[in-house]
Amino acid sequence: MTRARLDETSADISRVALEMFATQGYDATSIRDIAAAVGIRGPSMYHHFASKEEILWSLTETALKRLASAWHTARFYANADEPISQLRAFVRADVAFHAEHRTEANLVNSQLKSLSPEHYARAVEMRSEYELELTTIVRACLATGKYEVPDLRVTVFAILQMTIAIASWYDPVGPLGVSELASIYEELAVKMLAPAKSSP
């Protein structure tokens, strides 16, 4: 499906398209818009990509793979015997990704509907696999008997959702560093798993 794209121009197209799709939206960005930003004419785009949707899918798939990859790398730094340590590592990796790859995150968060039905299904599947990682971790935390949540599924959604929005407001040149940001969310997530009677 996806071509090689090892040349400079293809890389330029991907870079420009990611930026424009994420900020203006897929429908509001034309092939001609992307071409102009790259410095070529519209029809030349089809030498590098078979269709506009293929560009979107290529970007979406790459972003989702990177998100999963970020966690797979981070998990080695967590204590496998301590579920809460894994939760902390997961949240930190998740926050870091959304803060450091804001454009890619915003694309995945807002442009999935413009994918073909097949690619949309695949994207949702990849997202589900990522969610399952966190579900497994939270379940392991609960199994220790030291943690408690009102509802497993809803709590997992809540943790994932609160970090997703980082991509839309975080300012890398602001006062908050990525590591500090990760610590804030790490603490919030751990608090959410605290036994119910711990708060007044």
Next chain:
Amino acid sequence: MTRARLDETSADISRVALEMFATQGYDATSIRDIAAAVGIRGPSMYHHFASKEEILWSLTETALKRLASAWHTARFYANADEPISQLRAFVRADVAFHAEHRTEANLVNSQLKSLSPEHYARAVEMRSEYELELTTIVRACLATGKYEVPDLRVTVFAILQMTIAIASWYDPVGPLGVSELASIYEELAVKMLAPAKSSP
């Protein structure tokens, strides 16, 4: 700017446009699509609305007003002297709105970028006012000395963001009622304000 729209057809247009804009997106929905669903031809739409964007703005403004209104009504049932009681009431009202008005919530969550610059600015302003309500409540909770958060601004974002997604996954005919759902998020939010040392 916005017309009266007291007639049946205008109400039909609003209902149909809300559904289509929220599910397919503003750009992917044409004036003709809406007209066909209502049972008229495209040009007849302009007897009821001055432009396509006016329909979107009308729907967006109504939804944002209803969100604020839901909280303004709910606040009377909270104990004004107990900030934590206000937090609980806010979260419950917020969850209920996103679960009961899913289509409106999804519209506001995904189609703001298609508004004119002026209307977009107004929508963001209305959203900020809503966020400020929660900020004030959380600040009051912290002022009692009985609660603690790692970062006020980020925590407020986190609370608001975790409920926003409800509109995209909640199933009203599923096993979880709105009241139960509200209780889950209420508990999660209160936990997030617990003193840091309460969790192992």
Next chain:
DNA sequence: GTCTATATATCGATAGAC
């Protein structure tokens, strides 16, 4: 208040020269 006809613009994509 709805219609047909149409103006005007832009879209994704293709054909074929260079």
Next chain:
DNA sequence: GTCTATCGATATATAGAC
């Protein structure tokens, strides 16, 4: 690998009859 020219479809919106 990029170009010009263009196809065919579709978009928002308007004009004017009924």
